[in-house]
Amino acid sequence: LEVTDSDNKAKTKTSKSYYCLTVPENTTFKKIGSYIRITFPGKNGYMSIGSMLNKSQIEKFYRHGYAFVTDTKVTYDYNDGTSKITSNYNVTTTLKRNGFTNETILCMLPHQWKNSTDDNSSFATYTSVRGDLKAIESNSFKTTSEFAGLLPTFALPADSQFDGEALLGYLNQLEDATKNLNPAGDAYWEGKNLHPLGMGVLMADQIGVTDLRDTFLKRMKKILVNWFTYDGKDDISYFIYNQNWGTLYYEQSEFGANASICDHHFTYGYFMFAATVLATYDEEFYNDYKGMIEMMIRDYANPSDNDSEYCRFRDYDLYEGHSWAGGYADNDSGNNQESASESLFSWVSMYLWGVLTENDTYRDAGVFGFTNEMEAVEQYWFDYDKDNWIAQWPYDVVGQVYGGINFYGTFFGGQPLYVYGIQWLPISEYLTYYGTNQTRCAQIYQGLLDDTDMAIEYAAIDAKNEGKSDEEIKKIRNDYTRADTGWQHITWPYLALTNPTLAIDKFLKNDTKVQKTDNALTYWYINALKEIGVRSSDYKITGIGIAGTVYYKDSEKKYTAEVYNPTGERKTASVRDNKGKEVGTVEVGANSLISFEIKGKGFSYKQMSAPTIKATSLASKDV
Numbered sequence: 001l002e003v004t005d006s007d008n009k010a011k012t013k014t015s016k017s018y019y020c021l022t023v024p025e026n027t028t029f030k031k032i033g034s035y036i037r038i039t040f041p042g043k044n045g046y047m048s049i050g051s052m053l054n055k056s057q058i059e060k061f062y063r064h065g066y067a068f069v070t071d072t073k074v075t076y077d078y079n080d081g082t083s084k085i086t087s088n089y090n091v092t093t094t095l096k097r098n099g100f101t102n103e104t105i106l107c108m109l110p111h112q113w114k115n116s117t118d119d120n121s122s123f124a125t126y127t128s129v130r131g132d133l134k135a136i137e138s139n140s141f142k143t144t145s146e147f148a149g150l151l152p153t154f155a156l157p158a159d160s161q162f163d164g165e166a167l168l169g170y171l172n173q174l175e176d177a178t179k180n181l182n183p184a185g186d187a188y189w190e191g192k193n194l195h196p197l198g199m200g201v202l203m204a205d206q207i208g209v210t211d212l213r214d215t216f217l218k219r220m221k222k223i224l225v226n227w228f229t230y231d232g233k234d235d236i237s238y239f240i241y242n243q244n245w246g247t248l249y250y251e252q253s254e255f256g257a258n259a260s261i262c263d264h265h266f267t268y269g270y271f272m273f274a275a276t277v278l279a280t281y282d283e284e285f286y287n288d289y290k291g292m293i294e295m296m297i298r299d300y301a302n303p304s305d306n307d308s309e310y311c312r313f314r315d316y317d318l319y320e321g322h323s324w325a326g327g328y329a330d331n332d333s334g335n336n337q338e339s340a341s342e343s344l345f346s347w348v349s350m351y352l353w354g355v356l357t358e359n360d361t362y363r364d365a366g367v368f369g370f371t372n373e374m375e376a377v378e379q380y381w382f383d384y385d386k387d388n389w390i391a392q393w394p395y396d397v398v399g400q401v402y403g404g405i406n407f408y409g410t411f412f413g414g415q416p417l418y419v420y421g422i423q424w425l426p427i428s429e430y431l432t433y434y435g436t437n438q439t440r441c442a443q444i445y446q447g448l449l450d451d452t453d454m455a456i457e458y459a460a461i462d463a464k465n466e467g468k469s470d471e472e473i474k475k476i477r478n479d480y481t482r483a484d485t486g487w488q489h490i491t492w493p494y495l496a497l498t499n500p501t502l503a504i505d506k507f508l509k510n511d512t513k514v515q516k517t518d519n520a521l522t523y524w525y526i527n528a529l530k531e532i533g534v535r536s537s538d539y540k541i542t543g544i545g546i547a548g549t550v551y552y553k554d555s556e557k558k559y560t561a562e563v564y565n566p567t568g569e570r571k572t573a574s575v576r577d578n579k580g581k582e583v584g585t586v587e588v589g590a591n592s593l594i595s596f597e598i599k600g601k602g603f604s605y606k607q608m609s610a611p612t613i614k615a616t617s618l619a620s621k622d623v
Contacts, residue, residue, distance in 0.1 A: 001019040001021055001036075002016055002017070002018055002055075003016065003018075003019070005017065018051075018053070018054060018055055018057075019049055019050065019051055019052065020052055020057075020061035020062060020065055021047060021049055022047065022049075022050070022061070022062065022065025023038070023045070023046065024040060024044075024045060024046065024096075024097070026041040027041060027045070046068070046096055048065045048068060050064070050065055050105065053124050057124070060123065060137070061105070063101050064104055064137060065100075066095055066097040066100040067093040067094075067095055067096075067100070067101060067103055067104045067139075068093060068094050068095075068104075069093055070092050070093060070094045071091065072090070072092075073090045073091075074087060074088065074089050074090070075088045075090070078363075078364040078367045078368065080542045080543075081542060081576070082540075082576075082579075083146055083147045083148070083540040083542065084144055084145070084146060084147070085145050085146075085367050085368055086143070086144045087142060087143045087144075087368065088140065089106075089112075089140060089143075089319070090139065091104060091106065091139050091140070101137075102139075103138060103139050104138075104139060105135055105136070105137055106135070106139070107133040107136075108122070108134045108135075108136065109131070109133060109319070109320070109321065110131040110132060110379045110385075110387075110388055111143075111321045111372070111375040111376045111378075111379045111380075112141070112143050112321070114375075114379075115143040115144060115145050115375060116142060116143045118141035118142065119134045119141075121136050121137070122134035122135055122136050123135055123136070123137065129404060129405060129406060130320075130379070130388060131387065131388030131389075132387070145371045145372070146371075146540075146578075147367045147370075148436075148535060148537045148540065148549060149540065149541055149548050149549035149550070150351050150366075150370065150429065150430055150547060150549065151429040151547055151549055151593070152198075152202055152277065152348075152352055152429065152593075153199060153202050153203070153429055153524070154525065154528035154529075154532070154593075154595075155206065155528075155562050155593045155594055155595035156206040156595075157524065158531055158595075159528075159530050159531035164207055166523065167207060167523060167524065168207065168209060170511075170519040170520035171209065171212050171520045172212070173517075173519055173520070174196060174197075174200045174516065174520055175200075175212060175215060176516065177515075177516040177517045178196070178197060178219055178517065181193055183223075183226055183236060184236075184237060185236040185237060185251070185252035186250070186252050187227065187237075187253070187257070187267045188254065188255060188267045188270075190227065190237065190270075191266075191267050191269070191270025191271055192270065193223065194220060194223060194224070194274035195270050195273065195426050196517040196518060197219055197220045197223075197274065198220060198273055198274045198277040198278075199428075199520070199521045200212070200213075200216040200521075201216045201220070201277050201281070202277065203520055203524055217278060217281055220278050221278055221285055224271070224274060224275055224278060224285075225285075225289070226238075227239060227250075228289050236252060237250075238250065238251070239292075241309075246310055247261055247264070247299055247314070248264075248295060248296065248299040248310075249261065249264070256327060260330070261327030262325055262326055262327045263325050264299055264300040264314065265301065265314075265315040265316075265342075265343055265346040266325065266339060266346065268296040268299060268346065268349075269300075269342060269345045269346030269347075269349045270345075271296055272293065272346070272349035272350060272352075273349040273352070273428075275289070275353075276293075276352045276353045276356055279293070280356060280591060281591070283568075290357075293353070294353075294362075297350055297353065297362060298310040299314065300314055300315050301313055301316060301350055301366075301369060302314065303362065303364075303365035313369075315346075321372045321375060321376035322337060322343065322372075322376040323337055323346075323373065324336065325337045325338060325339070325343075329403065333405045333407075334402050334403020335402065336401065336402045338399065338400045338410055338422055339422045339425070340373075340377040340381045340423050341422070341423050341424055341425055342426070343373060344373055344377065344430055345428060347366050347369040347370035348366070348370060348428060348430045350362055350365060350369070351363055351366025351367060351370060351547075352366075352547065352566070354366055355545060355547045355566060356545075356566045356567065358545050374433050377423075380398065380401050380406075381397060381398050381401060381423055382396070382397060382398075382434075382440070382444055383396075384437055384440045386440075389406070393406070395419075395451060396443060396444045396447025396448075397444060397447060397448075399418075399419040399422070399423075410422055414455075415455060415481055416451035416452045416455055417481050417482065417483060417486055417487055418487075419451075420444070421448075421487045421490045424493075425490050427489065427490060427493045427518070427522070427525055429549065431494065432497060432529070432535040432549075433535060434497055435497030435498060435534055436535050436536075436537075438497075438534065441497050441498050442498040442499070445491075445494060445495055445498065448483055448491070449483060455480070459476055459477075460473050460476060460477055484506060488506070488507070488510065488513060488514050489514050489515055489518035489521070489522045492507055493522055493525045496525065496526040496530070497529065497534075500530035503526045503529075503530075504526045504527065504530060507522060507523060507526060531553075532551035532560040532595070533551045533552050533558075533560070534551060534552055535550070535551055535552075536550045536551055536552040537578060538550065538552065538559065538577065538578055539559060539576065539578070539583070540577075540578070540580075541561060541563055541573050541574070541576075542573065542574045543571060543572060543573040544571070545565060545566070545569075545571045546564070546588065547563075547566075548562060548564065548573055549561075559598040560596070560597055560598070561575060561586070561595065561597075561598050562593070563586060563588050563594055563596075564592075564593045565588040565590060565591065565592050566591060568590050569590050570589055570590055571587070571590075572585055572586070572587045573585065573586050573588060575598060575603075583600075583601040583602070584598070584600075584602060584603035584604060585604050586605040586607070587605070587606040588607050589607045592607060594607055
């Protein structure tokens with residue numbers, strides 16, 4: 001079938017499209033006006049339509065057109081020894097006509113063919129909103145990616161500029177800012193309360209301030225237990241299981257989590273992180289609420305295909321490679337996802353829970369989801385290779401990815417700070433994956449600055465056209481939110497991925513302008529990156545009950561391993577090179593997060609004990 005289209009309103013350009021229509025023998029086609037009447041020879045008619053690039057492909061599409069896809073399946077295998085995750089994409093077909101092939105034609109998306117060799121046999125390339133699709137004649141393909149590890153945060157920074165007393169002051173600000181938290185009806189905002197408390201626990205524990213650590217743990221437990229229990233009609237903070245929908249939700253939701261099953265992975269990712277941190281220190285909480293905690297996983301990222309209560313990977317699109325935030329795609333442009341980073345963080349939380357519980361099912365699912373989604377985010381939200389977006393796209397980010405379009409903006413405002421910043425939160429160690437390509441990461445930050453300058457100019461022009469005075473226009477320029485005047489707890493840690501020296505300078509000069517719940521984490525995060533450098537895949541950390549990552553600081557030619565043992569017993573981790581060969585081991589104490597320099601081969605390190613650190617205030621003499 002040849003179709004000629006007018007490509008513009010003036011109808012001065014035309015293009016031709018070609019389709020292969022595969023039907024039963026003796027099917028008749030009759031053109032009636034602008035319609036085509038198709039008459040099948042019997043009651044069980046069928047048709048497949050293949051979009052061809054040109055007429056010469058007709059024989060190829062004809063051969064494959066009778067292989068009807070009846071099922072799809074994505075499986076994965078994580079090799080802890082090599083830190084490789086293999087994803088297998090398979091389809092099942094039914095052959096409609098004898099004498100033809102039972103193989104269909106599959107298209108591989110950029111995040112797939114860039115991590116595969118199966119595209120070597122591709123016979124055609126299609127243009128799409130996601131980038132080039134490569135077509136192969138097959139019922140399967142596979143991708144292989146490296147997993148470079150994940151941590152809840154960094155080990156205690158040892159950078160000379162890091163001041164333990166300053167950190168203690170910031171942690172006290174966090175304590176003060178969270179002492180009067182009221183129960184929230186919307187679990188998403190409660191998750192936002194939980195995240196800084198969880199980070200506060202980890203930081204306070206590492207500097208030996210156990211009273212603050214325990215205060216944060218008590219506040220987290222109060223919030224989580226409140227949500228995990230129902231106290232009657234006056235309770236506003238509780239979860240509901242809907243048997244008809246097969247989902248877990250909460251009564252009050254600003255974003256449609258209740259009525260439309262939206263944003264479950266965003267929300268439950270925050271809860272999972274907090275629950276994992278709390279369970280690390282509180283065995284009673286773990287024993288009492290383990291089932292409820294894992295129910296959240298089963299709702300948004302259930303790895304099981306045989307669960308009578310929850311579906312498999314509710315939010316994650318196994319083919320597209322990323323999650324969707326919309327519950328049922330109620331938009332002409334398809335489903336959508338705004339915050340790629342909150343989606344990534346939901347995998348981080350699942351992975352850390354799997355490490356803590358030594359449950360390989362959850363750990364491996366976390367590796368699978370995070371690794372594939374990070375690949376997709378880099379391709380579709382940031383175009384890391386600069387070969388997916390159309391040349392006319394003027395930005396360095398997509399604010400919202402829809403099934404059929406890319407959109408620059410957010411649901412809560414179009415300012416560039418929000419469009420970029422919503423892809424960089426919450427702040428946690430996983431964001432350092434963005435920095436493995438230092439050039440592109442720096443370009444994206446510059447894109448925020450350039451877009452902000454342009455937006456300010458447009459705002460000034462609009463104000464002038466509206467007849468506003470020069471003084472009013474000046475105020476609009478001065479008040480416009482920028483990377484250094486808003487969301488600094490997000491922008492400066494992102495800046496630290498490529499320029500930690502500049503980031504810490506900005507922070508130290510303006511720490512009073514950072515929101516009090518995030519000062520400590522911002523300070524910790526930037527100092528850690530200043531010390532250890534950039535995430536590296538040259539070495540991997542492996543082991544049961546162990547999480548670890550490796551960083552490289554080029555100026556010192558130094559590799560630093562950071563290893564986390566959240567369990568209640570000592571664990572031994574292997575340090576392996578990028579070929580999977582063990583170069584050394586480290587024994588880590590229970591419930592510890594440590595760092596050490598990787599030197600040579602055949603080493604065997606042992607953490608003698610978890611460090612106890614005392615800091616004395618020079619002003620008050622308090623210990």
